[in-house]
Amino acid sequence: MEQSIIFQQIADFWTNDMPFNQLLGLKITHFNCQESEIRFKWQDKLIGNPIQKILHGGVTASALDLAGGVVAAANIIDQLDDLSPESIQQSLRKLGTIDLRTDFLRPGRGKEFFATAKIIRSGNKVAVARMELHNEKNDHIAFGTGTYMVG
Amino acid sequence: MEQSIIFQQIADFWTNDMPFNQLLGLKITHFNCQESEIRFKWQDKLIGNPIQKILHGGVTASALDLAGGVVAAANIIDQLDDLSPESIQQSLRKLGTIDLRTDFLRPGRGKEFFATAKIIRSGNKVAVARMELHNEKNDHIAFGTGTYMVG
Amino acid sequence: MEQSIIFQQIADFWTNDMPFNQLLGLKITHFNCQESEIRFKWQDKLIGNPIQKILHGGVTASALDLAGGVVAAANIIDQLDDLSPESIQQSLRKLGTIDLRTDFLRPGRGKEFFATAKIIRSGNKVAVARMELHNEKNDHIAFGTGTYMVG
Amino acid sequence: MEQSIIFQQIADFWTNDMPFNQLLGLKITHFNCQESEIRFKWQDKLIGNPIQKILHGGVTASALDLAGGVVAAANIIDQLDDLSPESIQQSLRKLGTIDLRTDFLRPGRGKEFFATAKIIRSGNKVAVARMELHNEKNDHIAFGTGTYMVG
Numbered sequence: 001m002e003q004s005i006i007f008q009q010i011a012d013f014w015t016n017d018m019p020f021n022q023l024l025g026l027k028i029t030h031f032n033c034q035e036s037e038i039r040f041k042w043q044d045k046l047i048g049n050p051i052q053k054i055l056h057g058g059v060t061a062s063a064l065d066l067a068g069g070v071v072a073a074a075n076i077i078d079q080l081d082d083l084s085p086e087s088i089q090q091s092l093r094k095l096g097t098i099d100l101r102t103d104f105l106r107p108g109r110g111k112e113f114f115a116t117a118k119i120i121r122s123g124n125k126v127a128v129a130r131m132e133l134h135n136e137k138n139d140h141i142a143f144g145t146g147t148y149m150v151g
Numbered sequence: 152m153e154q155s156i157i158f159q160q161i162a163d164f165w166t167n168d169m170p171f172n173q174l175l176g177l178k179i180t181h182f183n184c185q186e187s188e189i190r191f192k193w194q195d196k197l198i199g200n201p202i203q204k205i206l207h208g209g210v211t212a213s214a215l216d217l218a219g220g221v222v223a224a225a226n227i228i229d230q231l232d233d234l235s236p237e238s239i240q241q242s243l244r245k246l247g248t249i250d251l252r253t254d255f256l257r258p259g260r261g262k263e264f265f266a267t268a269k270i271i272r273s274g275n276k277v278a279v280a281r282m283e284l285h286n287e288k289n290d291h292i293a294f295g296t297g298t299y300m301v302g
Numbered sequence: 303m304e305q306s307i308i309f310q311q312i313a314d315f316w317t318n319d320m321p322f323n324q325l326l327g328l329k330i331t332h333f334n335c336q337e338s339e340i341r342f343k344w345q346d347k348l349i350g351n352p353i354q355k356i357l358h359g360g361v362t363a364s365a366l367d368l369a370g371g372v373v374a375a376a377n378i379i380d381q382l383d384d385l386s387p388e389s390i391q392q393s394l395r396k397l398g399t400i401d402l403r404t405d406f407l408r409p410g411r412g413k414e415f416f417a418t419a420k421i422i423r424s425g426n427k428v429a430v431a432r433m434e435l436h437n438e439k440n441d442h443i444a445f446g447t448g449t450y451m452v453g
Numbered sequence: 454m455e456q457s458i459i460f461q462q463i464a465d466f467w468t469n470d471m472p473f474n475q476l477l478g479l480k481i482t483h484f485n486c487q488e489s490e491i492r493f494k495w496q497d498k499l500i501g502n503p504i505q506k507i508l509h510g511g512v513t514a515s516a517l518d519l520a521g522g523v524v525a526a527a528n529i530i531d532q533l534d535d536l537s538p539e540s541i542q543q544s545l546r547k548l549g550t551i552d553l554r555t556d557f558l559r560p561g562r563g564k565e566f567f568a569t570a571k572i573i574r575s576g577n578k579v580a581v582a583r584m585e586l587h588n589e590k591n592d593h594i595a596f597g598t599g600t601y602m603v604g
Contacts, residue, residue: 019198020207023174047170051240056171057216057248062209069208089202097208098579099552099600101252101403103430103447105423120445121407125578126551126602128405130445143422143432145405145447147552147600149579249428250401250449252554254581254598256574271596272558276427277400277451279556281596294573294583296556296598298401298449300428321500322509325476349472353542358473359522359550360515367510391504399510403554 006077006088007031014070026063031070033078033122038067038115048108055108055141060133064144065100067117068129072148075119075127079151096149098126103143110135117146125151157228157239158182165221177214182221184229184273189218189266199259206259206292211284215295216251218268219280223299226270226278230302247300249277254294261286268297276302308379308390309333316372328365333372335380335424340369340417350410357410357443362435366446367402369419370431374450377421377429381453398451400428405445412437419448427453459530459541460484467523479516484523486531486575491520491568501561508561508594513586517597518553520570521582525601528572528580532604549602551579556596563588570599578604 011028014021024046030037040063048056076091077083114134121128131144162179165172175197181188191214199207227242228234265285272279282295313330316323326348332339342365350358378393379385416436423430433446464481467474477499483490493516501509529544530536567587574581584597 017201018207019196019201020210021199023196024209045170045174048172050168050170051244056169056213057220057251058175058209058213059171061212061216061251061253062207065208065212093202096258097253097255098574098581099252099254099598100208100212101250101447101554102212102248103250103422103449104248105430107247120405120442121551125604128407128551140422143447145403145445145552147405151578249423249430250447252403252598254573254600256581271556271593272400276453279400279558291573294598296401296554296596298556302427319503320509321498321503322512323501325498326511347472347476350474352470352472353546358471358515359518359553360477360511361473363514363518363553363555364509364511367514371510395504398560399555399557401554401556402510402514403552404514404550405552406550409549 003077006083007074010073021066024059024062026066028070031074033071033074034119036067036070036117038063039112041112042110052107057104060104060108060142061100061102063113063115064102064131064133064142065097065146067115067131068144068146069095069097069148071117071119071129072127072150075122076150079124094149094151098147098149101145105143106139106141108141110137110139112136154228157234158225161224172217175210175213177217179221182225184222184225185270187218187221187268189214190263192263193261203258208253208255211255211259211293212251212253214264214266215253215282215284215293216248216297218266218282219295219297220246220248220299222268222270222280223278223301226273227301230275245300245302249298249300251297252295256294257290257292259292261288261290263287305379308385309376312375323368326361326364328368330372333376335373335376336421338369338372338419340365341414343414344412354409359404359406362406362410362444363402363404365415365417365435366404366433366444367399367448369417369433370446370448371397371399371450373419373421373431374429374452377424378452381426396451396453400449400451403447407445408441408443410443412439412441414438456530459536460527463526474519477512477515479519481523484527486524486527487572489520489523489570491516492565494565495563505560510557513557513561513595514553514555516566516568516586517555517584517595518550518599520568520584521597521599522548522550522601524570524572524582525580525603528575529603532577547602547604551600551602553599554597558596559592559594561594563590563592565589
């Protein structure tokens, strides 16, 4: 099976069958070993401050963690010789966030949000990604850095 | 109005009227200028990894951010001379998370979870808190550090 | 006095009269409210690993902190109406690093190193900058994020 | 050779033969798989702010990184079956700081400083430690968190 098809299947599975991603409406629109994009729309249930009507900081952290996590997952799969479903599923068990830092730059306001990640350190044990969150007007809402276990 | 009553009202409001806290089931059980405790129960919708059935990292980050945020809020109110509802509401507009770091130590498994915060730097502009997440068996799941705007 | 002259004086003072910057050979080659550059040359005394002959992680952190700190200083001065030496000196007393994160990407090898900073959040109380360290071959050695008190 | 003797040899080597530790006067007074202590005395060359006469933030970061690094080193050695000098030296090549966060709580003033570390996550690939810096009056100057490659 080609890598691009595997990545598409993972994007579909994590978007449709991961309960918390579903709850927040996080959609994986694109990912590979270098970068990724997650989209989600404004919903009132994501409000963290009822007076100011802005996203809860935990929503921002969740989207950034997912954006970095899928790039880390791509790096795990990229190291595999055996691309059978069992091999892939087994290898993805190693994936885990070690630490995540979020820098909040502006209030989380908008109709739609885009979390993007770029890999900055890639290894056979640990991967590090930098993430950004923007809204549909391209206002820059947050930066993130995530360190992931990949081996 | 006494400070302890004000803190209770804020705990009730943030627990019952903050949409994202409601969605996740985060309850503020205790907070003051020094420390806080947030509780939440396991729910399948909080799953971030359907194979391993563990909390999404974003749930952990959300609970830690709230734990630190309420201690920061207490420090804002503690600086007020005027404890009228208008004054309190106005002053809490200043509250914001500047940055949040989460260190994930163990998989997020359990029936109930306890996020606690302790203030480590208190000022009239910025407060810093350290947070921990444990489950009902006292397994230590995560550490956090949050920097908050308070003035 | 023009802002650019003030910035040059600060660069000279911090390069020549700050003992730890002198000890490490850190030179401020450029800074304004948006960005900065710090340069330093390899010296054997900066070695943190005698077997591998690479920079100590603390050297990297020091250079990144300085790069972010001078951009934060520029933001303090940019808010001043009174640009007298007393006013500038008084205002710079507010400057302090709240927190600093360093992500180490590659071993610190090279003949000369360049730490650069860009402001990502600018306010009258807190400023946040992102930093990078490269060597003379443009190998990317480290990323940093610093949160600074500016008011 | 007993582990305690090996730890003592490493403490001596890193204190006496690591150029940057020598330059700053950092002494490893104690370390094992769980915790460590680093001491250093005030020296004018460590000043980062000539007006306020306080430690440069990079000195604090260097001491915290060393405190966490020696605990990580102990965890590498603890996994070895072969405790020959070649085996130890080979295994310590894996040691590296992945990321380091420093939270600055108070100005770095004092006659002597104590950096301590405690392990919070121990694995065969990655270790995480939390660190603190105090002065001789037990004033708490800084907190740190470091993530280390150990395998």
